Amino acid sequence: xxxxxxIDRTALMPNYAPPWFTPVKGxxxxxxxxxxxxxxxxxxxxxxxxxxxxxxxxNQALKTQAxxxxxxxNYLLNQPAVxxxxxxxxxxxxxxxxxxxxxxxANEAAMKLARRFYxxxxxxxxxxxxxxxxxxHGRSMMNITVGDSEFHQTGFGPLLEGFKKAQFNDLDSVKxxxxxxxxxxxxxxxxxxxxxxxxxxxxxxxxxxxxxxxDCLLIFDExxxxxxxxxxxxxxxxYGVVPDILTVAKGMGGxxxxxxxxTTEKIAECFQPGTHGSTFGGNPLSCAVASKVIxxxxxxxxxxxxxxxxxxxxxxxxxxxxxxxxxxxxRSAGLWIGCDFxxxxxxxxxxxxxxxxxxxxxxSGQSTIRLAPSLxxxxxxxxxxxxxxxxxxQNLV
Ligand SMILES: Cc1ncc(COP(=O)(O)O)c(C=O)c1O
Numbered sequence: 001x002x003x004x005x006x007i008d009r010t011a012l013m014p015n016y017a018p019p020w021f022t023p024v025k026g027x028x029x030x031x032x033x034x035x036x037x038x039x040x041x042x043x044x045x046x047x048x049x050x051x052x053x054x055x056x057x058x059n060q061a062l063k064t065q066a067x068x069x070x071x072x073x074n075y076l077l078n079q080p081a082v083x084x085x086x087x088x089x090x091x092x093x094x095x096x097x098x099x100x101x102x103x104x105x106a107n108e109a110a111m112k113l114a115r116r117f118y119x120x121x122x123x124x125x126x127x128x129x130x131x132x133x134x135x136x137h138g139r140s141m142m143n144i145t146v147g148d149s150e151f152h153q154t155g156f157g158p159l160l161e162g163f164k165k166a167q168f169n170d171l172d173s174v175k176x177x178x179x180x181x182x183x184x185x186x187x188x189x190x191x192x193x194x195x196x197x198x199x200x201x202x203x204x205x206x207x208x209x210x211x212x213x214x215d216c217l218l219i220f221d222e223x224x225x226x227x228x229x230x231x232x233x234x235x236x237x238x239y240g241v242v243p244d245i246l247t248v249a250k251g252m253g254g255x256x257x258x259x260x261x262x263t264t265e266k267i268a269e270c271f272q273p274g275t276h277g278s279t280f281g282g283n284p285l286s287c288a289v290a291s292k293v294i295x296x297x298x299x300x301x302x303x304x305x306x307x308x309x310x311x312x313x314x315x316x317x318x319x320x321x322x323x324x325x326x327x328x329x330x331r332s333a334g335l336w337i338g339c340d341f342x343x344x345x346x347x348x349x350x351x352x353x354x355x356x357x358x359x360x361x362x363x364s365g366q367s368t369i370r371l372a373p374s375l376x377x378x379x380x381x382x383x384x385x386x387x388x389x390x391x392x393x394q395n396l397v
Contacts, residue, residue: 019354026053029377029385031359039354040385043361044372047192047224047336050251051296052374058254058289065288072284074277080287087294088260091233093242096268098261099282103223103249104138106259107186109276110245111142113263114184114217116270126216130177130185132168136193136364137186137221146186149364169199171206182216184245189235192224195363196331196338196370204241217244217267223259227251228297228375230334231306254293258286297375306334306375309382313337313371316386324393337371338363344396352392358385 006020021033029041029052044050051058065080072078085097098109111129118126129146136152137143144152145159153159167173168191178185185207191197211218225235226248232238236246244267249259257280280286296302310332317339321327328340341349346362346369353360361370373382 019351021354028052028054029374029381037357039357039359040381040388041359042371042373042385042389043359044374045255046250046361046370047229047372048250048253049255050227050229050375051254051293052376053255055254055296057296058292061288061292062256062285065285069284071280073279074282078282078284078287080284080291081282084258084282084287084291084294085260087291088262091294091298092246092262093236093264094246094262095265096263098263098268098271098276099287100259100261100278101257101280101283101286102138102259103221103247104140104143105278105281106223106247106249106261107137107146107221108140108142109261110219110221110247110263111146111184111186112276113245113261113267113271114219116275117217117267118183120270125181126183127162128164128179128181128183129162130164130166130174130182132166132187132191134168134191134194134197134364135186135188135221136191137188138223168197169203171203171210174207174210178210178214178216180214182214184217184219185211186219186221188221188223188225189239189241190225190230190333190336192336192370193364195340195365195368196333196336198331198333199239201239201241204239208241208243211244219243219245219247221247223247223249224372225333225336227293228303228306228334229336229372231303231310233294233298233303235333251297252293253286253290256286256289258283258290302375309375309377309379310335310337312379312382313373316382316389320386320390320393324397326393335371335373335375335377339369339371340365341367341369344393348396349392352395353389355395356388356392358388358392360389 023031024034025032031039100106115127131146133148135148137147145163164177189199220243246262328342331338363370
């Protein structure tokens, strides 16, 4: 079944390993390849296309903005950026927001903000950042340092100074290393790359308390968990634990590159003109689409639908697990599901799914897959996707 990796035919660097087909068109939760074959999309471009493909209101927002203004730089204000930050401030704890283009950039800004916040108070040694086992925060030097993947770090050293690791969901491990030089604790409320692993509520509550007691900032990386994926606009709302800084990207643009670093007025004060920036951050095209995404995803009916659709996904997964003795564990945080296979290799299953016309995503573990479909995927698309899921299994077991 294994076919040639399509990237060998291109001038793209070999740091990705896409399969043999090339998607050329998408509509709702279906994409078509260059030969007209259709695929049900259970991956959502890794939790990005939260309203599916070619959503008419997003298309319209993009076209309208494309006809008026593309770029002016951050020397000047642009209305879509103002509208987007207003919308985010209205719906979240945030009072001030920095706009950028990717989760990576949003996290860099978050950590720089924490360090600069204490630097400006004359606390020049207060720059340490605590992060967690199995975390993922992006691929810049700062983000591979704060993340916990030896594989991502290998060959790119030296890493940066001032980072410490604690165990995810283990408060005592944080208590052992937090000290007067800690500037921030950075955590994914639900770890995505490692397979949709939720933090326990008392753990996040405990981190909030520890941050307050030790005068340091709590940063939530909601790059993957944000924008409706878990059934609330942001996952922190479901937990009832409010961070000092929060990052969001992926789903916020529904497929357009846009990201945000959210914080309070007091903390944002340290980002005075010139301290930080991004040429394309706040780009009018991306912001116009992102505002529309937030308007649509915030609707209660859509968020309730996420919970209902999750039930249908879990029902299918449970039936398949029983029939094929399939999974060791299935975890869900809304329409974001991690499944650990007992025997099957995730990579082989992905290929079998492609053959049957289904797109899913692998997690960092060799036997874990992730599902992160459109939040408005239809029941018929879900049922057909699982028909294909089942056929892919039959080809493997
Ligand atoms: C939790 C988390 N943080 C940060 C990132 C990096 O985001 P980007 O790839 O947009 O730079 C990701 C990407 O998967 C992520 O899942």
